[in-house]
Amino acid sequence: MKTSIDKKPTRTLTAADRCDRCSARALVETALPQGGSLLLGAYHFEQVEVGLIAVGATILVDERRR
Ligand SMILES: [Zn+2]
DSSP: OOOOOOSOOOOOOOTTOBOSSSSSBOOEEEEOTTSOEEEEOHHHHHHHHHHHHHTTOEEEEEOTTO
């Protein structure tokens, strides 16, 4: 079933995308203000979410609710 969303589709994280803090599957990708991106599993994202937002990181992909 197709959805009609105007915004560009973000990339999809796959099983090959791994959390940068552990080896769990990454569910969230964030862009850091100083450049680069961070892949995090649900657990580690929750650990650093407040800090990331505080430094101005942008959440590119969030697949935790799927
Ligand atoms: Zn992790």
